[in-house]
Amino acid sequence: MSNIWDVIWTFFWIFAFVAYLMILFSVISDIFRDHKLNGWLKALWIIFLVWVPFLTALVYLIARGRSMAERAAAAQQRAQHAAESYIKDVAGTSTADEIAKAKALLDSGAISADEFAALKAKALA
Template sequence: MTGFWNFFWLFFWAFAFVAYLMVLFSILIDMFRDEKLNGWWKAVWIIFLIFVPFLTALVYLIARGRGMAERTARQRQSVPEDDSWGAHPTASTTPAADIASAQSLLDRGVISQGEFEALKAKALGQRF
């Protein structure tokens, strides 16, 4: 039975340690993202994070949590979304693949017939 509890506590403390590291890195990222906080205050926060890590992290999250959430939301809005639907053709190695990609975009209605013709001419190396 002690083997199970040893494993349980090892798992619990490993989880707690990883969670703490995530909080710590979030705080560090937020500190350097904050333009209103000058360099001296950033240095003070980092020194306290090194010498009194748990208490400093808790105080930082309580005192600056709202601003931290606002800066994170602003950062997420400024990052462009990835093109997971393939709306923009990517470079390929063969003209046939480029034309097939353009045809797929045309069939889905993403591009017009004129844009398809331009992409086709570009893939074939023709000037348009």
């Protein structure tokens, strides 16, 4: 019966280790992503992450967690914008094409004037 508990305990420690590695890599990537930190502070954080990794990661998440989330959200937004512009470039549709399609939908009665205005504003954005 103790064999099953050994398996459960092993799975718990594997889960904890993988979670810790994810946090560690997130902290390291955020340190290098932050342009407000100078090189010395980045080096200091990395040194502490090497020598006292668990405590340093915990302190970093508490002290800089909010700005870490803001930087991650900004990076995600930049990636989303880049993907959208790439798709538009590959698809070959221009702003004028999108407005013309919306106008055709308005003329056919498929959309209302308010919906046309919303589509036009989105195309021009």
